[in-house]
Amino acid sequence: MQGMESGAAGRAATVGALAAVLAVVVAAFAGALGGGLVYDDLLLVARNPALGGVEQLLETLGRPHWDFVEPDQALRVGYWRPLALVALYVGRALGGGAPWGFHLLSLALHLGSVALVFALVRTAFAQRSLFVPSATALLFGLHPVHVESVAWISAINDPLAGFFLLASLLFFARWRRAGSAGLAFAPAITLLAALASKESALAWFALAPALDWALGGENKPRLRAYLPALGALGAYWFARTLVFESSAAGFDLVTSHLRETALRAFTLRIELLGGALALLAWPSRLNLFREVRPEIPWDDAQLWIAIAALVAWTIALRAAWKRGARGVVLALVLALGGIAPAVVRIESIGRFPLSERFLYLSALGVALLAALALERLRRTAALACLGVLATLACWRDVTRVRVWHDELALFRDGVEQSPRSLYVRWGLGRVLLDRFRATNDAALLFEANDQFCAAQDLSTETPPDPRVLVTAFDEIQSSLGVGWYHLLCALHVPQECTPGEAELVFRNLADKLADGAPGSAEARCGLGVALKHLGRLDEAEAELARATKCNPRHHAAWFNLGRLQLERALWRDAIASLDRAVELAPDDVESWLSLGMAAIELDLGDRARAALGRSRALAPEGAAPLLQLGVMAARERRYEVALDFFEQVLRIEGSNGPAHLFRGKALFALGRTGEALRAFSDAARWLQEPSSDPLREQHLVEAFYNAGVLRLQFAPAEALGVFEEALRRDPTGRWTPGLSELVEKLRQDLERTK
Secondary structure (H helix, E strand, C coil): CHHHHHHHHHHHHHHHHHHHHHHHHHHHHHHHHHCCCCCCHHHHCCCCHHHHCHHHHHHHCCCCCCCCCCCCHHHCCCCCCHHHHHHHHHHHHHHCCCHHHHHHHHHHHHHHHHHHHHHHHHHHHCCCCCHHHHHHHHHHHHCCCHHHHHHCHHHCHHHHHHHHHHHHHHHHHHHHHCCCCCCCHHHHHHHHHHHCCCHHHHHHHHHHHHHHHHCCCCCCCCHHHHHHHHHHHHHHHHHHHHHHCCCCCCCCCCCCCCCCCHHHHHHHHHHHHHHHHHHHHCCCCCCCCCCCCCCCCCCCHHHHHHHHHHHHHHHHHHHHHHHCCHHHHHHHHHHHHCCHHHHHCHHHCCCCCCCHHHHCCHHHHHHHHHHHHHHCCCHHHHHHHHHHHHHHHHHHHHHHHHHCCCHHHHHHHHHHHCCCCHHHHHHHHHHHHHHHHHHCCHHHHHHHHHHHHHHHHHHCCCCCCCCCCCCHHHHHHHHHHHHHHHHHHHHHCCCCCCHHHHHHHHHHHHHHCCCCCCCHHHHHHHHHHHHHHCCCHHHHHHHHHHHHHHCCCCHHHHHHHHHHHHHCCCHHHHHHHHHHHHHHCCCCHHHHHHHHHHHHHCCCHHHHHHHHHHHHHHCCCCCHHHHHHHHHHHHCCCHHHHHHHHHHHHHHCCCCHHHHHHHHHHHHHCCCHHHHHHHHHHHHHHCCCCCCCCCHHHHHHHHHHHHHHHHHCCCHHHHHHHHHHHHHHCCCCCCCCCHHHHHHHHHHHHHHHC
């Protein structure tokens, strides 16, 4: 009975220790749950067709990870991560598409990894004491390099792969502790899941042997231990050969922007390994955009910090090996072994090789090393030191999580950390333009232009700085940004810019790029939008259609083509284009809204309601879906219902010109002509404000015309002035046939009455 009580008490202590660790980790990372979509999330999450439904997901699992962005993306990026896609699909289901669902899953995976670290350390060291497992799990869970993996939705593959890899190592340790009977199937199965989450799980083949050695014992069966894992690797490789249609399984593809010499490749590996150790030991300067440098002088401080870290690691490993300190050796191998696959194929990790998310497993090595060091202190001192380390890590986690709250905070931090990066400069410019579209704050527009110009200045420095990475992609994106600045400036601050300036920028860029080349679709799309605002609608439609042929998966080209067709009353063409737009970006509110508008014009009530319902679900606080639901109700002669919708819109946005216009029409239909006249006058006022609405000009003419019709009954002279303003806005009579004849007749009538 006493033994049973002791066992129960031990289990309670274990559960309590683990629960306390998890609670602290949750407190440190809870702020991430309120973050939005940032950076790659805008493509991988918001515009990933695989997340549209189970059928689309199943179709995508056999394709490369990023191939939905551009037709040739699979030829340049050798990533295949089917379980990561499944995780994103689950995150979408959890939150109904809202970001918190994805963030919740990322945090849950991280907590699962923390629990596995606790169990792995306890199993590996077979200790009754809970200090080392608890301290290791706590320091691993709180390590600040994990903020990027937990707070960034697109990095979910790191805690996912980490979870399965840690599970594999735990199963392996338990299999060894249980006597190594039979084949190690459980470690192999979880290894396969880790590989299907991210390629970095190949680190298992460095970490498992180190763990095996740390477990001690001689004459252990090797073949039965590693044969199933090799079988899992073979199955994984075979699946990738089918996906990439190559015996190299996609591992030969190069995503790096660096054309390095042999010497630079060597020093880059030193930077990566030593920099990783330094960052793990002192995570003070966290930065998503830690960009590779084409050249590096031998007196560079970062290089020598990396060299010093590697030297210190080598000395520590040698000393621990000589003393037979198996736990310390394991911790040191974990610290570098977790990033080993990136060092082997450094060409495959892109322009930010020392990314914090790559250190997800490596953080375990540093946490274990710290826990083993603290264990050597007296209990009070050990707990005090652990408390200080945990407090500092929590503070760093909380402050860093705030940076990931939204794109503007992330890119402002990026510019602060990497002011000489073209990529970060034009990236911040893009974010500022997006924020301007939502707020109409001209200061954001001008700041965006400053960032695009700063990027262009960096690319044309004389003499060029060999440490600044300049790519054709950066130059294209900077030019595109300048073009969009001029276009938005012309629409909202016409005294500063003209659409002709935007046309010139986009046309020059489009002429330099062959159709189908990276950036060509963006340039053609920008040119088409500029031409539309210049009133050259045939040319605009031709350029936008050409953009969709340059890249059939370019959402903006399809969306703007559909909006132009909507403006030109080509309803069926608009529906076809906008159907493609919502297929490519299932969470884009404007695409669904525009599709609903086109469906209304064709009296496709069910299609319109479905599209507007989707738009309203994505933006429940938005006024635009309510406006279109009111338009549809008015078409169905449900004027009271329509009026209620329009008044809801005006409570949200009192300056909404179309809402005033349609409210006036509903009031007129209900016989409330006095109120209708005031509504049309308000509409004419607000519709003269700058807007990107393709139907704004039409609505403005309608507002003047309808106000004139109502004034005609009691003030013909005033009505003439209003009709003349409508005619000035619509000189061809495109939207009000017979208007010129009406104006002429009214002039003659007034002349006769004088």
